[in-house]
Amino acid sequence: MVITPVHYIVAPLIAAFAIPLLTKIHKDAARIVPGIVLFYNVVISFFLMNHIAEHGMISETLAGWEAPWGINLVVTPFTGFLATMVSILGFIIWLYGYRFKRTLKGGEVKFYEILQMMMIAGSIGIIITGDIFNMFVFIEIVGISAFSLTAFYRSRDGAEAGFKYLLIGGFASAFLLLGILIIYTQTGTLNMAQIAERMPEVPQQMKIIALVFFLVALGIEAEMFPLNGWAPDAYSQAPSPTSATFAAVVSVAGVYALIRVVFTMFDVEGVNNYLMVMGFVTMLIAEIAAISQKNLKRMLAYSSIGQVGLILISFGIGSNLAVFGALFLMLNHSVIKSLLFMAGSYFIYNTDDKRITALNGIHKKLPIVSFFFALGSLAIIGFPPFSGFWSKFYILISAANEKYIFLIIGILLVTIIELTYYLRVVGRIYFAKEEEGEPASHRPSINALVAMSSLALFIIVIGVYPDLIMPHIQNAADALLDKTNYIQQILSVKN
């Protein structure tokens, strides 16, 4: 095997350390190099997915020490699926943002591109690592990049959002570290598979305290209520490609970390119900908050939190079909919400403020972007010909199978709420009376159009032929739920 999972991390790190030197040779290096690296990550993903389809899961040892002694990187159908998704979206977001940041000066571009690239690389790291402390390190990498990017525009609101995110992110790190500490005192290891193996011997009380620390820390990363106060501010103040990254990449990594800890490491009864209830509350509150938003990006941010709530509900149901639905929804949410942020940011770019009321009749100025936004809105609500329909459909079926009637009612109710606030915006774009006749000053560039069309194409193609992607998601769901196989495969080689 030529390409190994460690390339995911090493290539961006080399680029990040080298970019300050490369910009001295060519001034556009800071823009181009991250693109090459992120494209290489896509290549790695396809190579590794092919490899595990033929030879089974990969557990790569680092520094030459086998799994429990050293750090290992694990690519199963589950982590491979998420890593592939994150790396493809990372590349598309780079493509979108390539000329978007044209107005920035040299030094600023360099910082922006390094932070953006490392945020995506760190998210992939969270997904593929098999070691709980290593996961903490990657969460730090993602966190530090995310705080800086939130405050990147140096506005007053941006600084406030960044500081809020920094404070709550600091709490998350401290709690996570405490949780890891308690687990280490009980099991004497940091390898997730070995922790899972030794977990039954840990006293129940200790287990619950550690789990609470993990749930609080990772709940902050996964935007779970009531720990998501940072999210709307951060989403709306960050540069738009970064907002798309928060929705498509960072929240996926956060949910992954939460699910990995709850499903694989711990064996506590009733935590599934907890996820379900918290997911339900998260979804309900976020969607209700989204209705009253006047700022477009804040509305999209609350909608993202609502989607994460639905994902958590679905993981909480816990049956194979529900996990399948949750993973499908994660994929859909990443793709559709990136498209919405990408299209939405062109609206904001062309109007004076971020308010929804400024969008009246904007489809005449920006026909293509308006079309993409409308497509994304319909897809995320779950209209049938689009991919968003299938994930919601499977989640509803799984809830019905397990006879959670209140969940079905809640999800359908929330769909009506989503319908209200998305169609309100789409209605303004298409049917409200135009205010002024000035042509749009910032038309989307070619690369942004390519990025948005590829996402739109995905939404339509998967909507019509869901069978293209469903076997992969099914494998991923099976791999997540098969905990004993995960433990055995990683710990099989002991020296």
Next chain:
Amino acid sequence: MLKKLIVFLLIATLGYTLAVTLSSIPIGKNRIGSIENPETVAAYYLDKSPNDLKVANTITAVVVNFRGFDTLGEVSVLFLAATGLASILYRKEEEEEEENIRHISHRLNLPSSSLVQTGAKILFPLIIVLGIYVFIHGHLTPGGGFQGGAIIATGFLLMLVSYKGFETNHKVMVWLESLAGLGFVGVGVFGLVKYGSFLQNTGWTGNLNDLISGGLIPLIYIFVGIKVATELTNILDILLNIKPRKK
């Protein structure tokens, strides 16, 4: 009042539960287990680092080799923190001119006493030498790359505080920083190419307690030391040069 009481009771209950449970952790007891049948990772590390890696300081062996990937991550966290700080505190060009004038006047207002200046001048090279000593001997004595780098940065901090006009050479800093980072990753890639495992140490490890021993571990710690020193100095430089914002 009632609200405060409820909050107090809640915190007291929570604290009691935590205290009772966490006090059952036997801190300070020897729970490492035997070397022959390592129950915990600690036993394995204590056995392997002097015998296989020939590193006298087990902590260094853990930090740089067993968990070297984490250290690479932490080094990049520091790098990203410096980058993020620079990205938030950068100055737009139009703000530059007026602020330069203000900066100079600000500088002239507060010269430090000649006692401090002379003391700093004498201490600076000694601090740098101590820092370099600490990271070069990381595999033999307590300390290592992070500690040595931090010591060097305090030397620069002393100079920055004592001499208002003291400026670090940015070009050299950028080169050192990037090359040290690339060096660390390069050592990792060397292991990947030669032995098939990222960051794997070489088979040639020398004798225990020699200055040149432990294979690639001292080399990595030198890179970490340089990286941390330049990174922290950059952060100090950025923070000390924040200008008051234009109205």
